[in-house]
Amino acid sequence: MDLPPKPMRVALLLGGASAERDVSIASAAEVIPALRERGHSVDVFDTVKGRLGSADEERVLTATVGYAPPDLALRPVVGMVPRLVEELLGADVVFLALHGGAGENGVIQAILDSAGLRYTGSGHLASAMAMDKDLSKRLFRAGGVPTPDWMLLEPDGDPDTIPFEITPCSPMIVKPNAQGSTIGLTLVKKPQDLHDAVRTARMHDADVLIERFVPGREFVVGVLDGQPLAVGEIKLRDKEIFDYEAKYQAGVALEIFPADIPKQLTTELQDLAVGAHELVKASSYSRVDFRQDEEGRLWCLEVNTLPGLTATSLFPQSAQASGISFPELCERICRSALG
Numbered sequence: 507m508d509l510p511p512k513p514m515r516v517a518l519l520l521g522g523a524s525a526e527r528d529v530s531i532a533s534a535a536e537v538i539p540a541l542r543e544r545g546h547s548v549d550v551f552d553t554v555k556g557r558l559g560s561a562d563e564e565r566v567l568t569a570t571v572g573y574a575p576p577d578l579a580l581r582p583v584v585g586m587v588p589r590l591v592e593e594l595l596g597a598d599v600v601f602l603a604l605h606g607g608a609g610e611n612g613v614i615q616a617i618l619d620s621a622g623l624r625y626t627g628s629g630h631l632a633s634a635m636a637m638d639k640d641l642s643k644r645l646f647r648a649g650g651v652p653t654p655d656w657m658l659l660e661p662d663g664d665p666d667t668i669p670f671e672i673t674p675c676s677p678m679i680v681k682p683n684a685q686g687s688t689i690g691l692t693l694v695k696k697p698q699d700l701h702d703a704v705r706t707a708r709m710h711d712a713d714v715l716i717e718r719f720v721p722g723r724e725f726v727v728g729v730l731d732g733q734p735l736a737v738g739e740i741k742l743r744d745k746e747i748f749d750y751e752a753k754y755q756a757g758v759a760l761e762i763f764p765a766d767i768p769k770q771l772t773t774e775l776q777d778l779a780v781g782a783h784e785l786v787k788a789s790s791y792s793r794v795d796f797r798q799d800e801e802g803r804l805w806c807l808e809v810n811t812l813p814g815l816t817a818t819s820l821f822p823q824s825a826q827a828s829g830i831s832f833p834e835l836c837e838r839i840c841r842s843a844l845g
């Protein structure tokens with residue numbers, strides 16, 4: 507379907523101060539030319555540095571993601587979005603090429619709301635709920651979307667007193683409650699490794715989630731304007747979890763779109779994805795992550811309200827396999843924000 511050609515004035519926000527800063531810049535590097543190719547004007551702003559001049563923009567457009575997230579100590583501490591608002595006011599839409607932290611957890615969304623600006627993706631409430639894994643899992647459970655058993659370790663919780671009986675004899679995943687890109691996540695197979703895993707997760711979030719490990723297959727489903735897109739399968743070769751390296755280095759994981767699975771499983775995953783998307787009140791677009799255990803049961807891990815947006819990221823692949831090209835997807839995301 508070809509969309510109306512009316513050009514939009516887009517202000518694109520990239521960067522952020524989160525651990526996913528590099529991933530955000532990689533998304534922006536592909537979204538900017540895609541939107542320009544469709545005839546839209548794009549002004550580019552780094553949420554930490556402000557408006558980018560052409561030399562800085564050039565650097566952004568050729569950026570790549572490293573093997574590991576940027577060092578915690580080297581990351582910028584604060585953003586300047588409140589001060590940028592005035593410069594954004596002339597835009598038809600603010601494109602959020604941001605992942606993790608304030609860009610994805612509703613904080614920047616609320617700032618833009620307060621200025622009456624329209625922006626891509628979900629609103630501030632859905633963004634906050636989806637980013638909080640514990641809260642979204644409670645919503646999944648209440649709404650009948652299966653999610654692995656879990657417990658939240660409060661900030662002052664002592665790792666030594668964690669009740670192991672929540673995951674009897676089985677391995678567990680320890681992860682920060684509000685983080686992305688598998689950063690700070692550990693697969694714990696021996697009880698004595700739990701302490702270190704909690705310490706690692708706490709470097710990223712005071713709240714730590716301990717979740718039953720689901721061995722088996724991994725699937726993702728994009729949702730766009732309330733409709734499910736193609737299901738993808740992630741084949742992890744010799745890894746057990748889809749970690750940062752597998753996510754951002756070519757060839758480490760095999761990503762198959764559409765997944766080679768029976769029609770019935772496709773429909774089941776798509777229904778659950780739309781269900782999870784709605785339960786966290788997401789709008790516009792999201793990507794929902796699943797595992798399937800050896801008995802064939804599906805388990806929802808999370809809803810990503812601002813999933814990766816390079817042309818080879820999972821959400822754009824899900825769209826592509828549904829017949830929506832990357833430039834068209836970027837435009838659809840903008841139009842969706844304009845209602």
Ligand SMILES: Nc1ncnc2c1ncn2[C@@H]1O[C@H](COP(=O)(O)OP(=O)(O)O)[C@@H](O)[C@H]1O
Nearest residue numbers: 679685686687688689717718719720747748807
């Ligand atoms: N309970 C779990 N069982 C099996 N694998 C998991 C589990 N939780 C996370 N993983 C693995 O870690 C990856 C990242 O976890 P996820 O919960 O999606 O957080 P995020 O992508 O926000 O870092 C998943 O794609 C999956 O490979």
Ligand SMILES: [Mg+2]
Nearest residue numbers: 687795807808
């Ligand atoms: Mg995930």
